[in-house]
Amino acid sequence: MTEELHEWARSLDTLLDQTWKRLARGVADRRAPARHPTLATVDHAGLPQARTVVLRSADPDTGQLRIYTDRHADKVDDVQAHPFAAVHVWDNVAHLQMRLGAEVEILTGETLAPVWTQLTDHARSCYGFHPASGGAIADGLAYEKWPDLTAFAVLELTIKHMDILHLGYQHRRARYHRGDGWAGQWVVP
Numbered sequence: 782m783t784e785e786l787h788e789w790a791r792s793l794d795t796l797l798d799q800t801w802k803r804l805a806r807g808v809a810d811r812r813a814p815a816r817h818p819t820l821a822t823v824d825h826a827g828l829p830q831a832r833t834v835v836l837r838s839a840d841p842d843t844g845q846l847r848i849y850t851d852r853h854a855d856k857v858d859d860v861q862a863h864p865f866a867a868v869h870v871w872d873n874v875a876h877l878q879m880r881l882g883a884e885v886e887i888l889t890g891e892t893l894a895p896v897w898t899q900l901t902d903h904a905r906s907c908y909g910f911h912p913a914s915g916g917a918i919a920d921g922l923a924y925e926k927w928p929d930l931t932a933f934a935v936l937e938l939t940i941k942h943m944d945i946l947h948l949g950y951q952h953r954r955a956r957y958h959r960g961d962g963w964a965g966q967w968v969v970p
Contacts, residue, residue: 787875790947793955793965800879800945803872804839804846814872815839815879820848820936821867822859830859831869837935844940844959846881849896852889852934853913860885866938878946883938890931897930908933946970 789795807815821831834856838847846868850856860866868881897905909929910916918924943957952970957963 787947787949790877790949790953793957793967796945796947796953796955797943797957797963797965799875799877800943801839801841803875803877803879804836804870805841807836807870808839814874815870818879819869820856821869822856823863823865824855824859825862830855832856844963846883846938846940848936848938849908850934850936851908851910851914852887852932853910853915854934855915856936857887857934860887860936866936868938876948878948880944880946881938881940882942882944883940886937886939888935888937889933893933893935894930896935897933902928905933 789799803813804815806813807818810816815836817833818836819831820834821829824830834848834850836846837849838845840846864885866883866885868879868883870879871877872879905928906926909927909932911925911927912918916924939959941959943963944954945957946952946954948970954968954970955965956968957965
């Protein structure tokens with residue numbers, strides 16, 4: 782029965798299409814599995830760091846994802862040191878694991894004003910902490926927060942490769958690379 786529900790997993794093209802559809806659903810639907818992917822970076826000591834983020838944009842035409850963050854967050858320091866990241870999504874309904882490798886650019890400043898004005902007041906209050914994000918505090922709530930455009934940053938991820946695994950009745954795994962136009966190649970799960 783699962784195989785019938787996931788006919789899209791039988792072809793490289795439809796598997797890639799489904800991956801982008803599920804990423805786009807994560808942007809639009811707060812309950813979708815792709816809404817909160819895991820972002821992995823490498824810190825200044827060369828150690829892996831993984832954290833849950835909110836997916837804000839997924840564009841199949843450009844092959845890019847966007848994540849909003851506080852400019853003072855550790856992940857921004859990680860990306861400044863090593864401008865690469867991995868994104869992991871597990872979609873339990875589709876039995877689909879998405880692993881995406883990307884180059885990351887950090888966007889800050891006045892160029893983000895149009896994005897900033899579209900955020901809700903509550904969302905804006907998530908960017909601007911005192912002391913800065915990651916700073917030591919004496920108590921769990923011993924910080925202040927207020928909206929601050931100068932603390933707002935966007936991580937723009939340009940996907941370079943994808944490793945997509947469908948764990949249906951018959952497991953299928955494919956790799957896609959930007960450099961070959963996302964043609965795809967089946968690989969052993």
